[in-house]
Amino acid sequence: MSSKSAVWHPFTQHAVQPEAILVDGAEGAWLHAPDGRRIFDAVSSWWVVTHGHRHPHIVQAIKNQIDRLDQVIFAGFTHPPAETLARQLVAITPPELEYVFFSDSGSTSVEVALKMALGFWRHRGENRSRILALQGAYHGDTIGGMSVGERGVFNAPYDSLLFDVERLPFPYPGSEQATLEALKAACRSGGIAALIVEPLILGAGGMLIYPPWVLSEMKQICRAHNVLFIADEVMTGWGRTGTLFACEQADVTPDIACYSKGLTGGSLPLAVTLCRADIFEAHFSTDRSRTFFHSSSYTANPVACAAAVANLEIWQREPVKARIDRIAATHARRLDRFRDDRRFANVRQIGTIAAFDIVTSDAGYLATIGPQLYKDFLARDVLIRPLGNTIYLMPPYCSSDRELDAVYDAIEGVVA
Ligand SMILES: *Cc1c(COP(=O)(O)O)cnc(C)c1O
Numbered sequence: 458m459s460s461k462s463a464v465w466h467p468f469t470q471h472a473v474q475p476e477a478i479l480v481d482g483a484e485g486a487w488l489h490a491p492d493g494r495r496i497f498d499a500v501s502s503w504w505v506v507t508h509g510h511r512h513p514h515i516v517q518a519i520k521n522q523i524d525r526l527d528q529v530i531f532a533g534f535t536h537p538p539a540e541t542l543a544r545q546l547v548a549i550t551p552p553e554l555e556y557v558f559f560s561d562s563g564s565t566s567v568e569v570a571l572k573m574a575l576g577f578w579r580h581r582g583e584n585r586s587r588i589l590a591l592q593g594a595y596h597g598d599t600i601g602g603m604s605v606g607e608r609g610v611f612n613a614p615y616d617s618l619l620f621d622v623e624r625l626p627f628p629y630p631g632s633e634q635a636t637l638e639a640l641k642a643a644c645r646s647g648g649i650a651a652l653i654v655e656p657l658i659l660g661a662g663g664m665l666i667y668p669p670w671v672l673s674e675m676k677q678i679c680r681a682h683n684v685l686f687i688a689d690e691v692m693t694g695w696g697r698t699g700t701l702f703a704c705e706q707a708d709v710t711p712d713i714a715c716y717s718k719g720l721t722g723g724s725l726p727l728a729v730t731l732c733r734a735d736i737f738e739a740h741f742s743t744d745r746s747r748t749f750f751h752s753s754s755y756t757a758n759p760v761a762c763a764a765a766v767a768n769l770e771i772w773q774r775e776p777v778k779a780r781i782d783r784i785a786a787t788h789a790r791r792l793d794r795f796r797d798d799r800r801f802a803n804v805r806q807i808g809t810i811a812a813f814d815i816v817t818s819d820a821g822y823l824a825t826i827g828p829q830l831y832k833d834f835l836a837r838d839v840l841i842r843p844l845g846n847t848i849y850l851m852p853p854y855c856s857s858d859r860e861l862d863a864v865y866d867a868i869e870g871v872v873a
Pocket residue numbers: 561562563564565567595596597598655660661689690691692693717718
């Protein structure tokens with residue numbers, strides 16, 4: 458057997474990045490390497506693990522389900538975990554969200570949302586097909602997801618495939634009104650099908666936070682102009698911003714909402730797109746050409762759905778909110794020291810997410826400092842993946858104060 462790996466890794470420049478670290482186990486907030494090394498997972502394995510790796514209740518639910526039903530075609534067939542999950546999702550989201558469409562990643566949940574929006578207007582006989590999005594947004598790496606996301610080094614080679622989107626400036630502090638005015642102007646220009654937003658925080662776009670009142674105003678403007686409001690809660694959902702869903706903080710009910718990442722507690726891939734009844738009804742017809750033509754082979758995989766049901770049970774049974782509040786308090790306490798430290802800028806926090814920028818002459822995603830920091834943190838057995846010169850922490854909710862303090866100590870050590 459050749460020792461050279463055949464794996465092509467995501468978001469990895471194999472020519473300059475060190476070999477991937479082999480991990481053969483995980484528990485709680487820790488990744489286990491075969492040689493006994495333990496690495497603290499301060500980014501929740503790319504934002505998916507909420508309660509911790511291998512939460513016993515989720516592991517048990519997966520084991521129980523695999524013994525009964527592994528997979529079944531989801532057109533013309535259904536199964537208990539999907540039915541239970543859909544019912545419970547409808548119950549915990551705002552009352553207007555009544556239907557659940559399953560898929561298997563955040564990107565596909567966004568594709569589904571965009572297709573729902575365009576199908577809605579087409580079947581209603583209205584000519585609305587343009588999409589609005591925020592500058593700096595990230596909505597996934599499929600063609601539709603990239604189209605509504607920020608353009609740049611990530612998608613330049615595929616530019617010819619991406620569709621045009623109208624962009625609203627990001628509501629930086631002090632310039633929120635410009636965003637709202639741009640939204641109003643775009644809505645008035647006509648032909649707009651939907652606005653898609655990451656509520657309260659742009660994740661991959663650099664952990665940029667904006668206040669709930671802006672989200673709420675954006676929703677009201679959309680409503681006044683009959684523009685569908687799509688909330689991409691793929692990252693913000695499941696407690697990340699301090700509430701179960703970020704939209705709650707703005708008292709906003711989206712017309713369409715995307716959830717993934719923490720949906721299964723981070724154990725298995727699954728995504729859902731929830732929508733209002735009239736979006737479902739626009740596709741409901743004896744005319745078969747109005748069918749919602751979308752599916753992935755593994756749509757609503759029973760084992761993944763069972764894991765998601767177990768996740769919801771954990772939210773009901775365990776003091777998840779208290780854990781989130783504790784992590785938020787620890788972030789606040791430690792970040793406080795960074796605020797008047799001139800090596801740091803834009804120190805910010807929302808719920809369990811903490812972020813700050815390292816002051817450097819070459820900012821941006823390809824800032825040379827990023828890979829160096831990544832290596833330095835790993836040398837201290839902490840997994841932190843800076844977004845350029847932005848360092849962020851998004852730990853699993855099982856992380857203790859002591860563990861988080863150790864992470865902050867590592868940051869202070871590395872930056873010194
Ligand atoms: C991660 C992410 C996606 C894409 O999800 P995948 O599961 O990686 O396809 C979409 N939108 C947002 C806001 C995300 O953070």
